[in-house]
Amino acid sequence: MDKLKSSDIQNxxxxxxxxxxKPTNLRVRVWRKLQQLGAVVVKNSIYVLPFSEKTNEDFQWLRQEIASSGGEATVFRANTVEGATDKEIVALFQRARDEDYTRVTAEFEGIAGALREQKRRGHLSPGRLANFEAEAQKLHGELDAIVAIDFFAARGRTAALSAFETCRKVMHDAQGQGGKRSGNTPGVADNVDLSQYQGRRWVTRQHLHIDRLACIWLIKRFVDRRGRFFFVANNEETKGGVAFDMFGVDLTHHGEDCSFETMLKRFGLVDDPGLCGIAEIVHDIDLKDRKFTRKEAAGLDAVVTGLAFFLKNDQRLAQQATGLFDGLYALLGRRAEKKKEKGLALAARRPTGRRGAGNQKKTAT
Known part of the structure; x- marks a missing residue:
């Protein structure tokens, strides 16, 4: 477990x-919603989340739902929780997420094992493969939802992401090493020809957030200016489109990379400092592993979350987010230029080295 600094612990x-x-199903509805939000219980009917604008909004909506059904609910912010230390509460969150990760890890391993076995026996028909793909894609959506509420980097995340990556590779092998895919989604090689990705139909999961929004912007600005975007449910077909940030496709998470990072590598854009800066910010927001500790991550996450809540429409959200990424790209690009200029200026002011000094002495003699 990563040690939490005092500054890391939120209210x-x-x-x-x-x-x-009554209604009799209210208790079940509220319990399920609390599970979806990632809340943990510290005492009878007292549920806790780390404070943020989003978690406050989530609890306020639930409070209104309870009140409208005839119940009573209060939401408040506290520096401490009576009867539990911060360390104990963090442990509750991590334990809950580890249980979730253990479940999805086992399911990914089960899918991968069944795929290998059926392929070995020659029983893997196109229909069975399609069923496995649908099951794995649904599970990938569940994993994303768990990561979104993993507020304190539970240990089980690494194993779950590794199991997902293994399952993805086994699925790719079963599809014929980049051959025909059950959804006819074109694969992407390590070095792609951008001319093959012009005027295409791009497909990703609905309910957009940071990684998919950044990918859409990247495609529009640097890959396919005439591209059209479609948003589908986890188990829907992506036939005829270039799928991204979805299970079983190439333009998605690979190892420790989010989908945006994968696209930079696939499309040969890793030398652009502005894009690399955005990739680090997107990574920190999407994977929540603090790999780059970008200070811009919290602000961008809050803005995107607010826009999604306000607009409630993926097409409009993608359009509005374009301006955000344009501005961020310009800012980070300018920062990189200034840093380069400063480095060149410092190099120019450095005194000559020993070799130069020796040559000067020899000439003087």
Missing amino acids: WLLLVHQLPP
């Missing part, structure tokens, strides 16, 4: 509620 957001006996 806590608490939800205290009391539900009426």
Whole structure:
């Protein structure tokens, strides 16, 4: 477990509620919603989340739902929680997410094992392969949802991401090492020809957030200016389109890379400092592993989350986010230029080395 610095520990957001006996399904609905939000219980009917604008918004919506159903609920912010230390609460969050990660890891391993076995026996028909793809894609969506509520980097995340990557590779092998895919989604080689990606139909999962939004912007600005974008549910077909940030495709997470980082490498854009800066920010927001500790991550995450909540439409969100990434790209590009200019200026002011000094002495003699 990564040690949390005192500055890393946020204030806590608490939800205290009391539900009426009717409607009878309210208790189940509230419990499921709390699970989806990643909240943990510290006492009877006291649920906790680390404070942020998004978690506050989530709890406020749930409070309204409880109140509209005849129950009582209060949301408040606290520096401490009586009866539990910050370390104990963090451990509760990590334990809950580790249970989630253990489940999806086992399921990914089960899919990969079944694929290998059926392929070995020659029983892997196109229909069975399509079923495996749909199952794995749905599970990938569940993994993304777990990562989104893994507020304190639970240990099980690494194993779950590794199991996902293994399953993806086994699926790729079963599809014929880049041959025909059940959804006819074109694969992408390590070095791609951009002329083959002009005026294409680009497909990704609906309910966009940072990684997919950044990928859409990258495609529009640097890959396919005439591209059209379509957003589908996890188990929908992507036939005829270039799929990205979806299970079983090439333009998605690879190892420790998010989909945006994968695209930079696939499309030969890794030498652009502005794009590399955006990639680090997107990585920190999407994977929450603090790999680059970019200070811009929290602000961009909040803005994108707010836009998604306000617009409630993927097409409009993708359009609005374009300006955000344009501005960020210009800023980071300018920073890189200034840093380069400063480095050149410092190099020019450095005194000559020993070799130069020796040559001067020899000439004087």
